[in-house]
Amino acid sequence: MTDGRLKHFGWGREGEGLTPDEAAAALDRYRRLFGVERFDEAALPILSEINLRPPRIAPPPVLAPHCSSEPYDRVAHTYGKSFCDYARGLAGEYENAPDVVAYPRNEAEVTSIIDWAGGAQAAVIPFGAGSSVVGGIEPRLEGSPHRAAVSLDLRHLNQLVEIDRTSRAARIEAGVFGPALEAQLRPHDLTLRHFPQSFEYSTLGGWIATRSGGHFASLYTHIDDFVESLRIVTPRGPIETRRLPGSGAGPSPDRLFIGSEGILGVITEAWMRLQDRPRFRAGGAIKFADFFSAARAVRAIAQAGLYPSNCRILDPQEAQNTGAGDGASAILVLAFESGDHQVDAWVSRALECCADHGGTRENPRKADAHREGAAESWRNAFIRMPYAREQLVNRAIVADTFETAITWERFEGFHDRVKSATETAIREATGRPGQVTCRFTHIYPDGPAPYFSFHALGRHGALTEQWATIKGAASEALMAAGGTITHHHAVGRDHREWYDKQRPELFAAALRAAKQAVDPHGVLNPGVLIDP
């Protein structure tokens, strides 16, 4: 990690990115995939050349010291990190830049900014670290009565406030980034162990607002279960839920705000359930003849009540793309961990489930096999993946992912239907074949969360349309086949079309009514989840 500021375009901070070797390897792979020698390379957007409309509002003097309308701040708060975001940035489309970026230092300032913005008919867009891939933080004001937008950046609310070692819980400010959170927990020998792919550039509040999926492949898949209580600022005032290990007192207040994606309030603090740091780990990589055999083994593991911390299948192509396999076999990356006890009994039984379905273990004699070989290759590829996208979009390589969940009995047909629809759409959109791969990110006793990656060679000037064709076809297919439009990337603005079909209409009515009760003027994140 460098100390540079966050890039105005791309992943992470200025100065970070793929090494030349990593970039060369990625591009080589795409050259082979698409059968091309060179890519049509466009220039990345230079900050000083980006055209922004003059800010439509200005903060009052008392807030001005904590606000900015400088081009860097406005550009860096316009988009998230989806392929489509990058494509539009590359095309110089910054008409949705916020007018003001506010950096409150405490909850009182959060309240003041919301109050001021509401009075000024400006929308407020809660902003963590800006790594949404669903248009969750882009100030699109069409259809809303707002005349300006304020991006509310919570980065200064970044402290571990209080720790309860006995109950293994901590009160934490919501704007803290993943690494800074873990650094503050380490002296207490505790960890949240919530490591989404965006870990370095996402925040606790962002995780909670979007029902982020994290490190644990089973059991504690989403952040939801780690939330002990919340503090939220709404336009009508603060809400604080009671710190409880469990409760049955009416519908859970926390569960209304978990996943509310900034439309009901700004999460300022949470009491989070923590873990002991793992002392015992074991696992490894298991090869299967095909993806579905691996899936059947994983179903057995999920239904056995073993709760692996890692249990991710890569299909043969995904394994090859990440250096974890040779393209002939599916790979299961399996790990158990505990801060309390040896996990041998757990691993042994899981390996039996694998053997039942033809799985064979890589390096069975190495005790730390889970940190080497295929497992480690995949882990490195996973962590570096977000840095690759800015090197692809400017070469017109359309590379994106989408994720879902489905019950086991429908999984195989679902997988084939979604993959096929996406492949067809790639050919339609780009005139040539691309690639669609699949892995499991999380597993449940009643079904997996499949995660698809797709790769297509697009054309500058048509990238957003080409992407939209592919994304639309994939989304239609997964919805028609019974999946969810998102397992852990959230809804934002980009998934609205399909979310609106998935969500029962009367639940939408209840959600709109709940929003009206806490945000009567619709100030917060208009267009996300429900219409403004």
Added chain:
Amino acid sequence: MTDGRLKHFGWGREGEGLTPDEAAAALDRYRRLFGVERFDEAALPILSEINLRPPRIAPPPVLAPHCSSEPYDRVAHTYGKSFCDYARGLAGEYENAPDVVAYPRNEAEVTSIIDWAGGAQAAVIPFGAGSSVVGGIEPRLEGSPHRAAVSLDLRHLNQLVEIDRTSRAARIEAGVFGPALEAQLRPHDLTLRHFPQSFEYSTLGGWIATRSGGHFASLYTHIDDFVESLRIVTPRGPIETRRLPGSGAGPSPDRLFIGSEGILGVITEAWMRLQDRPRFRAGGAIKFADFFSAARAVRAIAQAGLYPSNCRILDPQEAQNTGAGDGASAILVLAFESGDHQVDAWVSRALECCADHGGTRENPRKADAHREGAAESWRNAFIRMPYAREQLVNRAIVADTFETAITWERFEGFHDRVKSATETAIREATGRPGQVTCRFTHIYPDGPAPYFSFHALGRHGALTEQWATIKGAASEALMAAGGTITHHHAVGRDHREWYDKQRPELFAAALRAAKQAVDPHGVLNPGVLIDP
């Protein structure tokens, strides 16, 4: 189980109850506790002598065949099964009896009854098996605009509709009683394994509507996590959520209805996540010098990630009362179970946690120790307990329970404060000491769910006031000390005073707005959770 109809007063069906030996043993214990020779015995209410107002409405001819205004039906649907319910029944107070009891045979009839009742300005009270202990199904109309009440009894919606063996899930009608549900799952070698104390006389829909706490002492404590999707009839139409193993698409629709206690809609069906029937079990009873030592061992187990299916501590007095101990030691009833694998490694580590805190195992050499000795004594007492209450109230013995949850770091002070406040209130209310005991029903990494029982000798004519004094003091104490007013008994009408303090006011505003959206005329269960 007999085939008799449900009692109009008391637990279970006509013909069921404590055996004479069980009753004698219970009364002997109370004689010793209160130092009395005989109890002032009142007559149980005889159905034909109960005074009911004439029904204020009558169903239309098309619904009449599935409705009743017979005294038996109205009386049997007036109250739940709390001490206070029995005390008022004993005093002949039946002014809140519903005017009509409807027994729909399908969802269309549920809709018709809600439509008719709404048009007739009658409240609709969803009714499962009537074992609420919080006034959840009593038609109290004060403060509501309704002129009559219809109890909507869902007993005929009792079928297993569809089973998905691969995903281990089933679509089940919500009015099914516990034993009938398990009987329908058994041929498929599956089980819900949700066994609240009320199991015999409660329903799937009731469990979901009240966030019932079940068999599993850890991990899957509430029914919540077993719900895969729901079908709900609201006054504005049906809601059906998508069947998914996991999702991150906005706030969970299911979680708004789980715990909604009949105020938002009538749950008619649910897809439920099931378990394999256990093939491997182990555990036993572990003695500790005192309750807090046992609690420290249980905290270690909860934080170790071992997930015992049973992990219930009885304080010394509770152990003695249930025949599980001699009154000198606290007893931990510990069990692990699995449908997949031997649980030796799990048990061994849990026993080490116990030994670390001075726990010694009863009958360590018996493999099935978890089904014998203290564990079995307690289990029998637990199952028979609901039958005892009707034998106590008519002797003016005030015996009731309340339950809560609290984080570990506050637990010891919390326990002492709540117990002491309750003991003081017993002396104030009855003029003599009583008894307050405690056990844990469920445990979490961040805290336990303590369950208190209290025993006092009251006086006929003053029972409800005496009970209210004790219950009020206990509730005040547990709220002031940071607990929840209920961990799994629900809010109903009786917990409203404290729930209203616990629940953030702006969440209440959101909940009221959500209700307005799906039940604009406030037909459903007025007075529960929020004001009518």
